[in-house]
Amino acid sequence: MRSWSKSSILKNKWCQFFSVACTAGSLGYAVAKYQSSVNDHTSIKTSGIQNDGWSCQNFKDDGICSRFPSSLFPQISAATKVQDSLITRTEDLVSEPSHESPRITQIMRYGFPSLTNVRSLDDFVISYDTRTRIPHWVFEHLTAQNVAKNDTVDRSKSDFHEDGSIHDYFRSTNQDYKRSGYDRGHMAAAGNHRLNQRHCDQTFLLSNMAPQVGRGFNRDKWNELEHHCRQLTRKSRNVYVCTGPLFLPRSEDDGNLYVKYRVLGSNHVAVPTHFFKVLLIESESRDMHLESYLLPNAAIESSTPLSTFLVPVEVIERASGLLLFDKINKVKFKTVNGKSIGWF
Structure with missing residues (x-):
């Protein structure tokens, strides 16, 4: 639920950042203009869940849990009525789950971006x-414990493999990526899941992959962002990460906006134009910080700082159709993208 207590301040900031979006309601144009500015500065060349009371303790062999704990459902924000989002709250109502709670309850503490x-x-x-053969989003909960180096876990022992829980019609295969020129890019990074080999192996499911430019992006700037997420756990109690692809419009010679993207292989795996990561960082003192990144799926100069790709989270939400960490009253954030909101 979105509950801005200083809506006029934020509206002004939003309008200043994306004046066209505010006056004409054109997100596509705003994002296109933003991407143009990024290019100038970086020299880029180019549901159904059923509440049946079952606990998510028993996983199938493929690691997929088909049932969810009933205690989780009051927190599913995608099912929240619109009018409820107008209620201004002054307290964070979502308490931290215990370590004994089902893992999904811990990960999705602040609600689901969507329920698809x-x-x-x-x-x-x-x-x-199932249409693009890549994730809508992937959610992770990182702590110093689950990203710590573990000599018993070796990612070189993990193989990219199909997700057997997905119907044959809709799954991607290794053959789709073969000789495509694109990497199988992790959405949940292997380096974020080091508690045991099984956790690492599951990050190599092709349902966790999306086609990414290799040199200059997946192996470089995107890897740098993943490393940044892990570094944050050194001084934070919790780091919640939502990652996903975007397909953003570009202006063509006729002056119109178009969404165009390549597909790979016989299964037509979609190649995103951009990727996002939104981070909710909870310090040991329980202060909340938000960082939201939007990167083009292109080779990026290594000297370009990650801060270049910080954008208002609303840009990502509007482009993706997702609501990110909306269970938190935004007055709870001490900083957004490294800057104080102004009410502390």
């Missing part, structure tokens, strides 16, 4: 898009 085709694995949660 949700799958819970041992240490992360996926919403899978």
Whole structure:
């Protein structure tokens, strides 16, 4: 639920950042203009969940949990009535789950961005898009414990493999990526799941992948962002990460906006134009911080700082159709994208 207590201040900031979006209601144009500014600065060249009271303790062999704990459902924000979002709250009503809680309850503490085709694995949660053959979003909960180096876990022992829980019609295969020129890019990073080999292996499910430019992006700037997420756990109590693809419009020679993207292989795996990561960082003192990144799926100069790709979270929400961490009253955030909101 979105509850801005200083809506006029935020509206002004939003309008200043994306004046066209505020006056004409054109998100596509605003994002296109933003991307143009990014290019100038970076030299880029280019549901159904059923509440049946069952606990999510017993996983199938493929790691997919088909049932969810009933205690989770009051927190599902995608099912919240619109009028409820108008209620201004002054307290954070979502208490921290205990370590004994089902893992999905811990990961999805602040609500689901959407409820489409949700799958819970041992240490992360996926919403899978059967049309594009890539995730809608992937959610992770990182702590210093689950990202710590573990000599018993070796990612070189993990193989990219199909997700057997997805119907043959809608799953991607290794053959789709072969000789495509694109990497199989992790949405939930292997380096974020080091408690045991099984957790690492599950990050290599193809349902956790999306085609990414390799050199300059997946192996470089995107990897740098993943490393940043892990670094945050050193001084934070919890780090919640939502990652996903975007398909953003670009202006063509005729002056109109178009969404165009390549597909790979016989299964037509969609190649996103952009990727996002939104981070909710909870300090040991329980202060809340938000960081939201939007990166083009293109080679990026190594000297370009990650801060170049910080955008208002509303840009990502509007473009993706998702609501991110909306169970938190935004007055609870001490900083957004490294800057004080102004009410502390």
